Amino acid sequence: MTVDARDPRAVGPRIRMILPTLTPLEARVARMLLDWKTLDDRTTLKEVAARAGVSDPMVVKICKKLGFEGFRDLRVALVEYNGLPTSDLTAEVSRDDSPAAIVEKVFRTAIRALEETLAIxxxxxxxxxxxxxxxxxxxxxxxxxxxxxxxxxxxxxxxxxxxxxxxxxxxxxxxxxxxxxxxxxxxxxxxxxxxxxxxxxxxxxxxxxxxxxxxxxxxxxxxxxxxxxxxxxxxxxxxxxxxxxxxxxxxxxxxxxxxxxxxxxxxxxxxxxxxxxxxxxxxxxxx
Known part of the structure; x- marks a missing residue:
């Protein structure tokens, strides 16, 4: 199975695919990175390590396990992924959502799944x-x-x-x-x-x-x-x-x-x- 690493839409799926092969600690850090929507090209390795509660080398190791050359490579990929129009399509349904909001969220989640499946x-x-x-x-x-x-x-x-x-x-x-x-x-x-x-x-x-x-x-x-x-x-x-x-x-x-x-x-x-x-x-x- 091959994934087109050049397609920004494939970044999220690419990381999620590898999560089951990671240790619990590594998976926790990887999920944190994937969910960090404000991460940008100024975010440093030390900031990520501090936020995750792990060492700098551990972050680099996880980046490589996820298939990237290192932290900078992963950061560039995540910034591109988070900048896609589809990145805002998924929002969690809450107990206070109106029927109209539920329809919007369910449809947008499906659209994102289609976009990312097409990419991989x-x-x-x-x-x-x-x-x-x-x-x-x-x-x-x-x-x-x-x-x-x-x-x-x-x-x-x-x-x-x-x-x-x-x-x-x-x-x-x-x-x-x-x-x-x-x-x-x-x-x-x-x-x-x-x-x-x-x-x-x-x-x-x-x-x-x-x-x-x-x-x-x-x-x-x-x-x-x-x-x-x-x-x-x-x-x-x-x-x-x-x-x-x-x-x-x-x-x-x-x-x-x-x-x-x-x-x-x-x-x-x-x-x-x-x-x-x-x-x-x-x-x-x-x-």
Whole structure:
């Protein structure tokens, strides 16, 4: 999985991706830096160390762990990131917010998730995923909870253009499905955390049968990513009320919308014909 380090929108996601690999102290300092909206090009290393309650060398070490050359490199990146129009789009919902304010905050959080997911999306992995799905004999989608709902939405879109996919959200059904797959088949595994044991067990079983795997997740350092041939990564800021899942779900649906369009483009005439047929088949069910 690659992230375009030159895109300022990728700075926040890039740091958040690495947080789970840090020690608790390092993660605390990294979060402080990420949340420091008034940090500017005059902020010194000593100020950061004093505010975090750690030594200067510790701050430099953390900057390097986050993938930057040092404190100055990280400072420049964060100043650019905080200066983006999207940096003000996320605000925490409070118990005193009006309905209008809640709508504004929820929508803006989703917009930011889309912008940042677009910045980190690995274009090569996207093409690999489209290629695998296009050539597949069987397409099985695995997911539980909210991830299963994303899988169903994607399968519905695919069916509209004549691409059939099976959605499994039960542990036994996933394992049964995986036991019958082969090298010409593809599993798309949906897991926000990338750590769902139900999904991981089924993916491992599918891999043993030679099936290829596409992972749709929010965490690049998760076990699911290690099992995947292509990773479609989303990102979203956490929230005490809605968590990351709500905004990440919107980002993941958009990624798969792009996959849907790319697949339709591979055989546009057939996709257009199938779309007309499937739309016609349900027209009489509308009043």
């Amino acid at each position: 999306l690995d274009r090569d992995a996207f093409v690999r995923a489209v290629d695998l799905l296009h050539r597949a004999r069987i397409r099985d989608f695995y997911g539980v909870g909210g991830s299963a709902q994303i899988a169903r939405d994607v399968a519905h879109k695919f069916l509209r253009i004549g691409i059939r996919a099976n959605v499994h959200d039960d542990a036994h059904m996933m394992l049964m499905s995986a036991s019958l797959l082969g090298p010409d088949d593809v599993v798309v595994a949906f897991s926000h955390s990338g750590r769902s044991t139900t999904v991981l067990d089924a993916v491992q079983a599918a891999r043993r049968r030679g099936a290829r795997v596409i992972a749709v997740t929010n965490y690049p350092n998760s076990p699911l990513v290690d099992l995947a041939d292509a990773v479609l990564l989303s990102t979203a800021l956490g929230s005490p009320l809605t968590g990351e899942n709500a905004a990440a779900r919107i980002a993941q649906l958009n990624i798969l919308d792009a996959v849907f369009v790319a697949l339709a483009q591979r055989d546009y005439d057939t996709a257009e014909r199938n779309l007309a047929e499937t739309m016609s088949s349900v027209r009489d069910k509308r009043r």
